Amino acid sequence: MRVAVLISSRGSNMQALVNACKTEGFPAEIACVLSNNPDAAGLDFAKANNIPTKVIDHREFEEREEFDAALSDYLASEKIDLICLAGFMRLLSAEFVNRWRDRIINIHPSLLPAFKGLHVHERAIESGTKFTGCTVHFVRPEMDDGPIIAQAVVPILQDDTPEILAQRILVEEHRIYPLALKLIAQKKVKVHGSIAKISEATEGSGSLTNPAVDT
Template sequence: MRVAVLISSRGSNMQALVRACEAEGFPAEIVTVLSNNPDAGGLEFAASHNIPTKVINHRDYENREDFDAAISEYLTEQRVDLICLAGFMRLLTAEFVNKWRDRIVNIHPSLLPAFKGLHVHERAIESGARFTGCTVHYVRPEMDDGPIIAQAAVPILQDDTPDDLAARILVQEHRIYPLALKLIAERRVKVHGSVAKIIDASEPDTSLINPSEDN
């Protein structure tokens, strides 16, 4: 499976995906890393791993539609099968999302559908919730919406700061995003309406949907 990863900054989840794809026998290949920010630190990481990079700066376009059209044209030229958003800080238009329907995935630092949007960790702590986590999901035009592929739960400790919680969640993000990509590339994720179902979900690797320290 030919994968494009879209980033806006350092792209730590992109780095986790790159390392996973470098493993022998992994069923996906990252063929390009694209950023809307020419100064994104993740571009240098990708180049150091011999992955072609591309900058399409949103500031060069008059509107979101033209910007998204430029991205779509480039990804089509690269014969991309799947788009992985990894800290891509631009809202994609409904036209773009629908064109690439079920071929765009995102990772969000909460247990969706809870805590959509921004300032997720602060809101989770302030809510008094005992658990939060992260979610890999197919992208839909609505923000942080779409069929859920994988999740990992993380406890909220009583003395947590948003930074503390974010750091623990990020560890799990780096585990479940490669897992989700592997499941998709193996054609084991099937979307039925608003639900993504995993084929052979009893197999050992799907225990990482809520990973333990031993995995």
């Protein structure tokens, strides 16, 4: 499976995906890393790992749809099978998402559908909830919406700050994003309406996992 990873900054989840794809027998390859930001630090990591990179600067386009069209045309020209968003800080148009329906996945630092959008960790702490986590999901035109592929649970501790909580969740993001990619590449994920069903599910797929709680 040819995968494109879209980033806007350092792309730590991109790095986790690249490292996973290097392991023997992994059923996907990172065919390119693309950024809307020419200064994204993650581009250097990709180049150091001999992965083709591409910059399509959104500031060079007057309309969002024009940027999305250029993005889509490039991905199609590279024969991309799946798009992984990894800190890509651009809202994609409905036209783009629908063209690539069920071929775009994203990771969000909460247990969706809770805490969509920004300032996730601050809101989770302020809400008083005892658990949060992260979610890998197929992308839909609505923000942080779409069939859930995998989730991981992280406890919220009494002395947590948003920064401390974010770091603990990031560890789980780096674990479940490669897992979700592997399941999709193995054709073990099928979308039925608003639900992603996992066949021959491995541990941690399609359900909540909480290694941080067990330790």
